[in-house]
Amino acid sequence: MPSMHGLSIKTVNYLIRALPVGFLTLFSDACCTATSEQEPSEKQLQSTSTPGNESDNTSASSISKSRVFKDPDNHFTNFMNDPEISEIINEYFERVNLAQHEDYLRNKGDIHEVVAMTLYCYFRHTRCRLLNEDGSLKEEALQEAVNYLDEYGLVKISVSIFEFHHFPTNAWEFLIEHYVTDELSISTTVIGIAALNSPDLNNLAKLSLIDVGLTMMPCLSELTGFEYLFLNDNLIKHVSFQKYLDAEADKYRTMPNLKYLDLRGNHMSKIDATIKKVFPNLHTLILSKDKKEVEIDMSLPLSDIKKKLDEVGIKLTGLDRESEMDWMSQTN
Known part of the structure; x- marks a missing residue:
């Protein structure tokens, strides 16, 4: 024609x-x-x-x-x-x-x-x-x-x-x-996470799940390829990674390519120190609480990261000697 x-x-x-x-x-x-x-x-x-x-x-x-x-x-x-x-x-x-x-x-x-x-x-x-x-x-x-x-x-x-x-x-x-296609953006709706956690979608570079009612960190361990994750304006209070733990292997599933995590607009009070195990190459973490916002360079020493978290009243939890050594080795 x-x-x-x-x-x-x-x-x-x-x-x-x-x-x-x-x-x-x-x-x-x-x-x-x-x-x-x-x-x-x-x-x-x-x-x-x-x-x-x-x-x-x-x-x-x-x-x-x-x-x-x-x-x-x-x-x-x-x-x-x-x-x-x-x-x-x-x-x-x-x-x-x-x-x-x-x-x-x-x-x-x-x-x-x-x-x-x-x-x-x-x-x-x-x-x-x-x-x-x-x-x-x-x-x-x-x-x-x-x-x-x-x-x-x-x-x-x-x-x-x-x-x-x-x-x-x-x-x-x-x-x-x-x-x-390298970006999937889903906002202002209700979703189930399980089907997103599929190797069929592993070539995504960026995923946005904004205002979708999340109350905890979603398990996306199959999406090992993507680099940017936006979880703004949800209901997450505690950033925990228990769902990433492989109990049989006694180790955490990881997302080695993730380098940017945006958690602004949540109701954050604490972050588990295993974030460095699950996201070993995370470079930028953005958080907010009570209208205060902080951008954290995750390559900084642990003491500096704690200070940044203190600025917005967020605690780093689960930091025993083993995880502290692991954190320090990955930061260095």
Whole structure:
């Protein structure tokens, strides 16, 4: 089909008209033994794909209801089912030569929802004036959607506000593998951690779980590859790493590549000294308490780190002689 600036003639023609239009998370089980109190039940997390998703070769426009994300007011559904949004997504996958990939065809429904949700989050948070009240797009938003994918691709996948029918793990895995997607951002919703802790998502470089109701450090020991972890605005009081302890081997599972941990906006009172065992190469730790904020260089001597923690009234616990020697050796 002839094209104009990467778009089919059909899409270009549609850009001159006003068009109607219309993403969140859940996960399945993983290796860590303990479960957090806010995780959904096993029944809620038992599937990472909807029945029939494996053979779904239809376009997103044929989906009457969102299957990944709960959408009670149908605003996202209106956005996702817009024929032009569907065509923009289709053409994008054609341009990057993945439209006929076996894994794409097998998971096409979920992949289209994930991409549509990322676009929807972009419009809601930065271009809300381009959305009608029912979630449909105004005329000028279509070119904006094309521009977004052309400029940013799918480097960052976003979900905000929406809850999940199921976690689209297969879709995320495909996008991470084939699009060099390196950031997953989930915010202001309720999640279960277990399915995130999957080696299938190990190529993520950055994970943001912001305002998702976490009350303790999530066990993400299978994600050994990522470097940046943002856990802002949750309900974590004690940074403990018991869930990382492998009781049989009597050692802690580690995340050797993590170098940046942001815990601002939590209700922090203490941090376990085993943080150096679990995150041996952590360089930057950011904390806050009672509107006081501190950024800690974890390569500093232990005494300096204690002083930094004292500035915001946070205690370093579990520091026996063995862990102190371990801390000092890793710092040096």
